[in-house]
Amino acid sequence: MPHPLPPSDTIAAIATPPGRGGVGIVRVSGKDLSALISGVTGRKNLPPRQAVFTPFYDAQQRVLDQGLALFFAAPHSYTGEDVLELHGHGGVAVMRALLERCLELGARLAQPGEFTRRAFLNDKLDLAQAEAVADLIDAATGTAARAAARSLSGAFSAEVQQLAEALIETRMHIEASLDFPEEELDSVLDPFVAARVVTLTENIEALLTRARAGALLREGLTIVLIGAPNVGKSSLLNRLAREEAAIVTPIAGTTRDTIARQIALGGIPLTIVDTAGLRDTDDAIEKIGITRTWEAIERADLALFLIDAQHVQEATLPATDAAILSRLPEAMPRILVCNKSDLLPTSVADVGQLAPTLINTVHALRSVNISAKTGDGLDALEDAMLDAVGVAHLTEDTFLARARHLEALQQARQVLRDATQELATSTPALELAAEQLRLAQETLASITGEFSADDLLGVIFSRFCIGK
Ligand SMILES: Nc1nc2c(ncn2[C@@H]2O[C@H](COP(=O)(O)OP(=O)(O)O)[C@@H](O)[C@H]2O)c(=O)[nH]1
Ligand SMILES: [Mg+2]
Structure with missing residues (x-):
């Protein structure tokens, strides 16, 4: 399925965030912007890729604002079409007036992500790169931003394409042997092909591991404090957040x-959730809080189960803690x-020696001794949290992956495992194996958008901000 043709109308939007700022930018993209350029700037044309200082005019030739006009001639632009950027003063009214002037001159308001959608349809970006544009804008941490920038540069797409090409090559070997059904040829070819398929499965697996770490960077994780x-749950939240977020009292x-x-x-972006202490209570408000706590626990990726350190010395859990434990989802x-x-x-060290019994009782990954009051042990706790959520795989070559990418990689891996099984039988059905390889290749191609349904594009681009 080839891409649908890009539409031929002209779109415009304010590309900078709403509000006051030193500079605000209105961006326009279309097949031919000459009328719009002369209407706004009073000039017949603009030299491509050169900043031109100019007044911006309204329909009555009054000056709306003055600033830089920047013209990119097709196809050397973000969208692949003619693109005009008007850099004016970043005020709400100025920007709106400038945008309205562009609409008056024949442009229509761009939908969210429409510039990037056109870039995709004009082959300036593949789908994974287009998604990386939105992820870069939305990145919550510097690490996430770097990973998105890597995806945007095409590093992720290149690896996916390499895998897809290797799949095609292997499939051609199988199909070639189908054309010559001499038994001799079959028996020579099979071990080689089967080994190739195993290697390909392993390569997909490796890419999947890295993509999973990248998805963590994008989606973040929720960690819930219970006990x-x-x-000292609220005290710990305040420590981790480095602000007085929750009220702390001895009550x-x-x-x-x-x-x-x-x-x-x-x-990694983490959401830390402080909860109402879990206990039996008659207080109506506290009861609602406790219901919410259990709801928060269901949604969390990791729980920090807090107990008073003195129980470590006793090496037993008090009834309240044991009751909480019994209700905690087993897989959490x-x-x-x-x-x-x-x-x-x-000393803290001595306490640590008693913890193993409790770690077993709690089914915890490990235990950490801290003092939310003094800050003691907080570094060790933060390390333990990172360990528990699996950031060991976070390296500099991580790319920001999405759930859609993980699903495709998982599917491709499964189909290749099926193919491996088929090839391992005494009389493998080679047509079937070839078909499975073709399926895996198509699944990989969906990541970069070589085969992409229009509704998928709709879902992806509608989540962009306007003006991108
Ligand atoms: N000595 C000491 N007191 C603490 C520590 N953490 C919390 N507290 C005190 O324990 C009481 C309850 O703390 P809070 O954070 O409200 O507990 P929560 O009910 O679990 O949220 C408060 O008086 C805190 O000052 C700690 O590490 N050491
Ligand atoms: Mg509290």
Whole structure:
């Protein structure tokens, strides 16, 4: 399925964020902008890729603003069409007037992502790169931004394409042997082809691992703080967020609602959720808070299970903690956090030796002793959190992947596993194996958008901001 043809009308939008700013930009893209250029600037034409300082005129030849007009002639532009950028003063009214002038001169308001959509339809970007544009704009951390920039540069697409090409080559070997059904040829070819398919599966697996780490950077993770009242959950949230986000008092039941804060740890955007302490209560408001806590737990990726460090010495869990534990979803990964280590008579190290029993009881990945009051042990806790969410795979060559990409890679891997099984039988159905390889190749191609349905494009580009 080839791409649909790009539309031929002219689109315009304010490309800078709304509000006041030193500079604001209106961007226009279309097949022929000469009428619009002369209407706005009073000039017959503009030299391509040169900033021209000029007044911007309204229909009555009054000056609306003055600034830089920047013209990019097709196909050497972001969209592949003629593009005009009007750099004016970044005021709400000025920008609106400038945009309205462009609409008066025949442009229509661009939809979200429409500039990038045209860039895709004109082959300036593939689909994974277009998605990276939005991800770069939305990136919450520097690491995520770098990973998006790598995807935008085409690094991810190139690896996907390499895999797709290797698949084609292998499939051609199989198809060639179908054309010569001499048994001799079959028996020579098969081991080689089968080995190739195994290698390809491994390569997809490796790419998938890196893509998963990249998806983490994009989606972020939710970490929930749970435990009995007064163990120090709100104090820990404030520590992690480095602000007084939640109220801390010695009164049990202080936190009644869930409070969330965004933090960045190791470049990964994390949402930390503080919850109402889990206990039996008659207080109506606290009850609602506890219901919300369980809802927050269901949505979380990791739980920090806080207990008072003195129980580590006792090596048993109090009933309240045990009750919480019994309701925690079994699959929820958790770290045992022993808080208030500053109150312990023994040294922190000694306490650590008792923790293994409790780690087992709690089914925790590990335990960390901290004092939310003094900040002791906080670094170790942050390391443990990063470890638990699997950022070990985060390297400099990570690219920002989306769920759509992970799904495609997983599907391709599954089809190749099926093909491997087929080729391992004593009389493999080679037509079937060839078909499976073709399917895997098509699935990979959907990542870069070689085969892409119009509705998929609609979903992807509608999530962009206007003006991009
Ligand atoms: N000594 C000591 N007190 C703490 C520590 N963390 C919290 N607290 C105190 O324990 C009480 C309850 O803390 P809070 O954060 O509100 O607990 P939450 O109910 O689990 O949210 C407050 O008086 C805190 O000052 C700690 O590490 N050491
Ligand atoms: Mg609290």
